[in-house]
Amino acid sequence: MGRIAVAVIVSLWVIPVSFLVNRIVPEPYMDEIFHAPQAQQYCKGNFRSWDPMITTPPGLYYLSLAHVASLFPDVASLTAVLAMYHASLKKSYWFSALLGALAVVIRQTNIIWMFFVACIGVIDTTLTHERDKIEVNENEIDAAIRKTDRLTSKNNVTWGLNLRKRKFSSALDTDKHSIPSTSIFSANHTSGLLDEVQVILLRSWHMKWKLLVSFSPFLVVLLAFLAFVRWNGSVVLGAKEAHAVSPHFAQIMYFGLVSALAVAPLDCSLGQIIDLFQSPWKRRPLSFFQVLMAVIAGFFSVHYFSIAHPYLLADNRHYPFYLWRKVINAHWSMKYLLVPLYVYSWFSIFTVLGKVQRKIWVLAFFLATAAVLVPAPLIEFRYYTIPFYFLILHSPITDSQSWLLMGFLYLALNALTMMLFLFRPFHWSHEPGIQRFIW
Numbered sequence: 548m549g550r551i552a553v554a555v556i557v558s559l560w561v562i563p564v565s566f567l568v569n570r571i572v573p574e575p576y577m578d579e580i581f582h583a584p585q586a587q588q589y590c591k592g593n594f595r596s597w598d599p600m601i602t603t604p605p606g607l608y609y610l611s612l613a614h615v616a617s618l619f620p621d622v623a624s625l626t627a628v629l630a631m632y633h634a635s636l637k638k639s640y641w642f643s644a645l646l647g648a649l650a651v652v653i654r655q656t657n658i659i660w661m662f663f664v665a666c667i668g669v670i671d672t673t674l675t676h677e678r679d680k681i682e683v684n685e686n687e688i689d690a691a692i693r694k695t696d697r698l699t700s701k702n703n704v705t706w707g708l709n710l711r712k713r714k715f716s717s718a719l720d721t722d723k724h725s726i727p728s729t730s731i732f733s734a735n736h737t738s739g740l741l742d743e744v745q746v747i748l749l750r751s752w753h754m755k756w757k758l759l760v761s762f763s764p765f766l767v768v769l770l771a772f773l774a775f776v777r778w779n780g781s782v783v784l785g786a787k788e789a790h791a792v793s794p795h796f797a798q799i800m801y802f803g804l805v806s807a808l809a810v811a812p813l814d815c816s817l818g819q820i821i822d823l824f825q826s827p828w829k830r831r832p833l834s835f836f837q838v839l840m841a842v843i844a845g846f847f848s849v850h851y852f853s854i855a856h857p858y859l860l861a862d863n864r865h866y867p868f869y870l871w872r873k874v875i876n877a878h879w880s881m882k883y884l885l886v887p888l889y890v891y892s893w894f895s896i897f898t899v900l901g902k903v904q905r906k907i908w909v910l911a912f913f914l915a916t917a918a919v920l921v922p923a924p925l926i927e928f929r930y931y932t933i934p935f936y937f938l939i940l941h942s943p944i945t946d947s948q949s950w951l952l953m954g955f956l957y958l959a960l961n962a963l964t965m966m967l968f969l970f971r972p973f974h975w976s977h978e979p980g981i982q983r984f985i986w
Contacts, residue, residue: 560958564965571969572983582620621929624654628933631661635668643668644764651772655782656919658772660933663915665765669758670907673750674743740906747907782922793924796848797882799917800889802931806938807892810899810953838890845886853882856925864984867926902943912937928986 575583627650634643647661751758776782782792859871875882900909916934923930944950967984975982 567965567969620654621932624650624657625932625936627653628657628660628664629936632664632667632937635664636671638668638672640665640668640761641764644762644768647765648768648771651768655772656923656930657933658769659915659918661765661768663911665762666911667908668762669751670747670905670911672758672761673747673754674905740910743905743907791924792922793854794852794921795854795924796852796921797854798920798923798926798930800845800848800886800893801926802916802920802934803892803896804885804889805928805931806935807895809935810939810942838894841890841893842886845890846883849882849886849889854924858925864982866928866986871926896938899942900938904941 627646631643631646631650634640634646643664644661647657647664650657651661853875855871855876859867862868875885897909897913900912904912912934919934920930939953944953964984964986969983972981972983974980
């Protein structure tokens with residue numbers, strides 16, 4: 548019943564908005580002037596036609612043949628990535644790789660998320676194998692103890708049980724392939740990152756053939772993607788000069804701040820802020836040295852690797868234009884003053900994810916997010932969609948009130964954006980036609 552209720556609520560919102568958009572803005576707008584004719588060419592069977600201004604692969608237009616032309620690339624991309632991740636969690640790795648190939652055909656950067664999903668699958672496989680092994684050994688201990696209980700006289704029961712427990716525990720500890728169950732599988736995840744990496748590498752080596760069989764389809768997709776990049780000479784298909792790979796390290800800072808602000812009403816409290824600022828002075832993993840290095844890296848990133856893309860400076864139809872002009876670039880010192888907030892935002896994200904995920908999972912998420920965002924020279928919120936969804940899906944939010952509050956906030960923000968788009972058009976002096984504000 549819960550899923551049906553969600554579907555009904557979403558439909559009550561999406562259908563009227565779609566009707567309004569199609570009625571008020573019937574003509575293709577912005578990038579649609581490239582995508583709509585391209586989809587029409589594919590629907591006509593003209594697969595040799597390609598607009599050089601389109602940067603993404605033709606996966607969306609193949610979907611148009613199945614009458615799903617209403618999907619925007621980012622919606623289809625997110626859907627494919629989440630479906631791939633879901634299949635991997637169900638241990639359907641071959642099907643997951645197939646969905647990963649679909650995701651990459653829709654948007655090239657999804658190759659990173661496919662690699663992330665494969666890594667998470669390897670981590671889960673190796674650590675689950677180790678946990679099962681420990682459970683089996685514990686069951687063998689219990690079975691041996693019960694057998695001893697039947698054979699031992701009543702007066703020697705206690706001595707026999709303790710002796711055999713020590714012997715079996717000693718054998719379990721000295722097994723060169725085993726690890727203590729508390730090092731990774733404890734409820735509070737107290738194991739160190741290096742311990743987790745060591746165990747994963749060890750178990751991966753001993754399970755190499757099983758892992759190769761399970762995850763070889765991911766390697767096939769990866770090799771096919773590398774072959775495409777070599778043949779194409781770039782990751783993007785069209786407008787290569789405007790989408791050249793750039794070391795935009797400040798982008799990862801922007802994502803951290805935007806994501807932390809998005810979940811702040813749900814997961815941020817005064818006590819959490821005080822605890823996070825006090826933790827560098829306590830004997831905790833978040834040491835003063837770590838904070839200092841993060842702040843230095845943040846200053847280095849915004850000073851040397853802040854990129855003002857020409858599209859960002861010239862297009863006032865998006866939120867990032869005003870954030871760059873009114874906030875980040877309002878004063879020469881502003882981008883440096885924001886660095887502590889960037890660092891706090893990322894440590895807050897690490898804290899949120901660390902409550903429910905292993906440290907190696909959090910590290911993999913950070914590296915995947917960086918691999919997607921850093922090469923992108925243009926600041927666009929749509930690039931943040933997939934990592935933000937992963938963050939929300941793995942946040943320890945369990946109560947209905949928090950989810951309702953989140954839904955209300957996002958609904959209000961999107962309602963404001965749609966009102967600006969539909970009812971506040973404007974004109975440019977240097978370009979004919981009506982312009983509209985959008986994300």
